[in-house]
Amino acid sequence: MHSGKRVRQTPAAIEARKQREKSKIQDYLALTxxxxxxxxxxxxxxxxxxxxxxxxxxxxxxxxxxxxxxNILLHGLFPNSSPEGINDxxxxxxxxxxxxxxxxxxxxxxxxxxxxxxxxxxxGPETEDGLSHSWxxxxxxxxxxxxxxxxxxxxxxxxxxxxxxxxxxxxxxRRPEASELAYTTRKIEANFSNFSAWHQRSKILxxxxxxxxxxxxxxxxxxxxxxxxxLYTDPDDQSxxxxxxxxxxxxxxxxxxxxxxxxxxxxxxxxPDSKWCLxxxxxxxxxxxxxxxxxxxxxxxxxxxxxxxxxxxxxPARRSRYKEIGGGNSRTKHSMISxxxxxxxxx
Amino acid sequence: xxxxxLLIPLHVSYIKSLGDSKDxxxxxxxxxxxxxxxxxxxxxxxxxxxxxxxxxxxxxxxVLSCWDDEAGGFGAHPDxxxxxxxxxxxxxxxxxxxxxxxxxxxRVTRFILSLQKPSGVxxxxxxxxxxTRFSYCAISALSLLxxxxxxxxxxxxxxxxxxxxxxxGFGNTIGAESHAAQVFxxxxxxxxxxxxxxxxxxxxxxWLAERQLPNGGLNxxxxxxxxxxxxxxxxxxxxxxxxxxxxxxDKLTAFILSCQDPESxxxxxxxxxxxxxxxxxxGTAGLSLLGYPGLVDLDPVYCMPAxxxxxxxxxxxxxxxxxxxx
Numbered sequence: 208m209h210s211g212k213r214v215r216q217t218p219a220a221i222e223a224r225k226q227r228e229k230s231k232i233q234d235y236l237a238l239t240x241x242x243x244x245x246x247x248x249x250x251x252x253x254x255x256x257x258x259x260x261x262x263x264x265x266x267x268x269x270x271x272x273x274x275x276x277x278n279i280l281l282h283g284l285f286p287n288s289s290p291e292g293i294n295d296x297x298x299x300x301x302x303x304x305x306x307x308x309x310x311x312x313x314x315x316x317x318x319x320x321x322x323x324x325x326x327x328x329x330x331g332p333e334t335e336d337g338l339s340h341s342w343x344x345x346x347x348x349x350x351x352x353x354x355x356x357x358x359x360x361x362x363x364x365x366x367x368x369x370x371x372x373x374x375x376x377x378x379x380x381r382r383p384e385a386s387e388l389a390y391t392t393r394k395i396e397a398n399f400s401n402f403s404a405w406h407q408r409s410k411i412l413x414x415x416x417x418x419x420x421x422x423x424x425x426x427x428x429x430x431x432x433x434x435x436x437x438l439y440t441d442p443d444d445q446s447x448x449x450x451x452x453x454x455x456x457x458x459x460x461x462x463x464x465x466x467x468x469x470x471x472x473x474x475x476x477x478x479p480d481s482k483w484c485l486x487x488x489x490x491x492x493x494x495x496x497x498x499x500x501x502x503x504x505x506x507x508x509x510x511x512x513x514x515x516x517x518x519x520x521x522x523p524a525r526r527s528r529y530k531e532i533g534g535g536n537s538r539t540k541h542s543m544i545s546x547x548x549x550x551x552x553x554x
Numbered sequence: 555x556x557x558x559x560l561l562i563p564l565h566v567s568y569i570k571s572l573g574d575s576k577d578x579x580x581x582x583x584x585x586x587x588x589x590x591x592x593x594x595x596x597x598x599x600x601x602x603x604x605x606x607x608x609x610x611x612x613x614x615x616x617v618l619s620c621w622d623d624e625a626g627g628f629g630a631h632p633d634x635x636x637x638x639x640x641x642x643x644x645x646x647x648x649x650x651x652x653x654x655x656x657x658x659x660x661r662v663t664r665f666i667l668s669l670q671k672p673s674g675v676x677x678x679x680x681x682x683x684x685x686t687r688f689s690y691c692a693i694s695a696l697s698l699l700x701x702x703x704x705x706x707x708x709x710x711x712x713x714x715x716x717x718x719x720x721x722x723g724f725g726n727t728i729g730a731e732s733h734a735a736q737v738f739x740x741x742x743x744x745x746x747x748x749x750x751x752x753x754x755x756x757x758x759x760x761w762l763a764e765r766q767l768p769n770g771g772l773n774x775x776x777x778x779x780x781x782x783x784x785x786x787x788x789x790x791x792x793x794x795x796x797x798x799x800x801x802x803x804d805k806l807t808a809f810i811l812s813c814q815d816p817e818s819x820x821x822x823x824x825x826x827x828x829x830x831x832x833x834x835x836x837g838t839a840g841l842s843l844l845g846y847p848g849l850v851d852l853d854p855v856y857c858m859p860a861x862x863x864x865x866x867x868x869x870x871x872x873x874x875x876x877x878x879x880x
Contacts, residue, residue: 213815213828228579235582243633269586271634274681319683363778365731372729402776406731409720445764445776453720524770524802525763531800 238262246275251283260303267311273320280327290329294342300324301346305353312357318366322373325350340379347378355390362394362401372407387411392433399437402446409453430454431463435470442474448483458494467491482522485514489532557811560841561819562848565834566604568819569595572831573608589620589630593643594835596650600859601838603850605650614653617644625680626658627665637679638669642691645698650862654699663701666692670706674713675727685726686717690739694856697746697868711749714740722758734765734774738787742855745794745870755795762788763800770805771824781823782813782833785840789874790854793843796873803844803875810837845875 216224242262245255259276263269280300285293304321311317331342351374357367375382388411394404412430434454437447451467458464468491475484492511496504515533519526572595575581584591592613599607619632620640627636628644641662648654669677669692676688689710696702716728717740723732724740737758744752765772765788771780772788785806792798812825813833820829821837842852851860855870863869 211828213822213826215817225577229577232577232579232582235579239582239585247633266583266586268583270637270679270682271586271629274635274679277681315683319681322683323681363775365726365733365775369725369727369730372727400777403731406719410729449721449761449776456720524766524768524805525800526802527799528760528763528797 235265238265242272242275246271246278249282251279253284255279256284263307267307267314267317270316273316277320277323290331293327293329294331297324297328297346308353308357309360312361312364313366315366318370322370325377344379347374348380350374350378351382358394362398363403365403368403368407372410384411384415388415395437399440400444400446402449405446405450409450427454431467438471439474442478442481442483445483448487451487452490455491455494458491458498461495461499464491464495464498468495480517480521482518485518485521489514489518493532557814557816558808560602560811560838560846560849561814561816562602562604564816564819565814565821565838566599566602566607566819568815568829569599569831569834570607585631586634587630589617589628589640589643589647591831592616593647594831596647597852597857597859598831598835598838600650601835601842601850601852603848605859610651613647614651614656617647618656620644625665626661628662635679636665637682638666638676638688638691638695639678641666642695645695646856646858649698649866650858657699659699659701663696663699663704666695667704670710674706674709674711686714686724686736686743687726687739689714690743693743693746698856698866700866702746707747707749711744711747711752714743715752718752718754720757721761722754722756723761731775732761734762734772734784734791735787737762737791741791741794745855745872746868748870750794753795755797759792759795759797759800762792763797766801766806770802770807770809772801772806779824780809782810782821782840783823783836785810786836786843786854786857789840789843790857793854793872793874794870796871798843798873798875807841807844807846810840813837843874845877847878847880849877851877 238258238261242255242258245258256276256279259272259279262272263276280296284296288296301321301324304317304324307314307317308321325346328343328346330340333339334341351371354367354371354374357364358371361367375387388408391404391408391411394401395408416426431454434447434451438451455464455467468488471484471488471491475481475488478484489511492507496507512533515529518529522529572591592608596605596608596613599605617628620628620630620634622629622636625636627638627641629636630640634640645654645657645662648657669679669682669688671677671684675684675686676692677684678688682688693702693705693710696705713728714724717724717726717730717736719725719732721732723734724736725731725733726736730736741750741753741758744750764776765774765784767773767780769780771782772784773780774784774787788801789798792800810821813822813827814820815822815829818829820831821834822829823833838849839852839857842849843854851874852858853860853863853869854872854874856863856868860869
């Protein structure tokens with residue numbers, strides 16, 4: 208739900224608006240009555256289809272009418288059409304939803320209707336070069352273009368990202384995952400803050416690294432380099448930090464974990480009150496402690512507790528969390544680490 | 555000037571006035587949300603201790619007029635198709651008004667279960683998209699109807715589990731980005747099913763706490779704008795995991811109060827924006843969980859008055875902030 212700015216209107220202005228809206232309301236309600244009464248009488252004609260279009264252009268959120276439209280196609284128009292006819296009908300449905308999405312990029316019903324259209328596109332004849340599913344392929348191939356224009360308009364639109372993943376999974380000729388990785392690189396380089404693109408990248412890389420196996424290690428190194436660049440560019444932006452946390456994971460590779468801790472400590476020298484540097488250092492050092500106990504453990508734990516005290520000062524909104532991680536609320540700022548809190552720390 | 559108090563009488567009259575806007579185009583353009591809007595209005599009124607400000611009989615009659623006899627569920631408005639979301643709202647309204655006996659529980663249960671897909675997720679309606687929001691609607695509704703035993707819990711949980719991301723959050727489908735509202739539906743659904751062990755609570759509560767912005771408001775995803783409705787989605791999740799203190803309650807309270815319309819009542823998504831009943835519901839719900847004085851306890855799992863849920867014996871082990879006296 209999205210609201211516009213609150214506008215204070217005089218009673219006279221409100222009255223004038225209501226007068227202006229009067230005929231619009233009458234028309235809208237008359238059209239709604241007409242369409243719902245045709246729906247009740249199971250009118251699956253072209254005329255009914257046209258009326259639903261007018262109504263949906265006025266109100267694309269009217270989910271019942273999208274359902275009625277599907278039923279008109281399924282029970283009225285498809286049964287009397289050749290495969291070419293069905294393909295043409297769905298082409299025009301897709302054009303209609305393209306226009307509707309441009310005007311209303313966050314309306315679930317439109318995205319949903321578009322999926323239904325795509326899934327109903329007939330395979331189509333074999334082409335001269337022996338490719339089957341020619342209609343289907345042509346339609347699905349176009350979808351990535353459509354969704355990229357939507358993501359150009361709003362790179363965080365989760366409807367568009369979900370639709371993108373859906374298209375990638377469903378298209379008749381699968382696209383190599385490397386192309387999707389390249390797409391996320393472009394989106395991230397255009398805006399480091401776009402966590403939706405970082406998220407997508409984590410999914411693609413998980414899948415690539417699962418498949419490829421051995422070559423993954425070098426690629427993981429490249430990835431650390433890529434995210435480090437983002438961290439240094441804007442250490443206050445949480446997107447890259449959250450992604451970095453995914454990349455480190457459970458920190459089983461001690462060398463990598465220590466290297467990353469070292470790198471963040473370097474950044475902390477430049478940005479001594481960086482909340483995300485401190486927060487991440489606490490998290491990674493706790494991983495280090497959990498995975499490897501040795502003679503340095505106590506020192507590391509002490510360092511963490513120091514960082515947690517700093518975090519309580521520079522990030523007071525989350526003070527209770529830092530206190531809790533540091534071993535409970537009873538400890539005062541300057542006290543030594545008690546044995547009890549030291550143990551709690553390893554939970 | 556930002557308001558320092560919740561303007562209860564104004565919000566009550568704002569909610570009461572919503573039904574009198576039939577000469578407003580927006581009223582008719584939002585008919586597809588009418589059932590939900592009545593649930594939001596009624597819940598906000600309950601939270602403010604004015605449950606009876608909307609006429610009980612009128613409300614129940616409206617709900618029953620939305621019954622879709624072909625599908626066996628409730629639509630959002632008379633002549634609208636049955637949908638799982640409006641069906642949940644209908645059940646919530648009727649239960650709040652102690653009128654569940656007016657529902658054909660067997661038929662509604664069949665309708666809800668008919669929407670489950672082989673993957674375990676639920677669709678919103680016959681043609682509808684699938685989404686963990688609808689899994690929550692199904693689980694909450696079945697639980698309120700006393701019919702959870704008809705649900706294939708393993709299959710249902712398995713889908714939700716696959717929507718979990720490395721940041722501890724949940725998306726609306728497998729592979730989708732974590733989103734605070736989806737976190738609420740997944741965590742609350744798992745709470746109802748007594749399956750909170752599926753949640754990486756330390757990681758998720760960290761991620762949720764990081765939704766609070768310097769102005770006190772909460773966003774729904776990293777590097778996005780704040781919005782009052784996330785006060786509920788995030789506070790409810792934190793309440794279920796007993797970590798409400800991980801955010802700054804005073805700053806969030808001040809932010810929600812600053813989103814009130816001090817002249818005509820209602821709460822908006824952000825200060826200075828136009829109000830609506832959705833944000834009025836979730837703003838007051840958030841304040842209730844923050845222990846705001848004078849408000850009635852709200853159950854964060856079902857987003858209904860806590861007394862109603864307790865009377866059904868459905869209360870889970872959540873913890874909101876203690877109600878302050880002043």
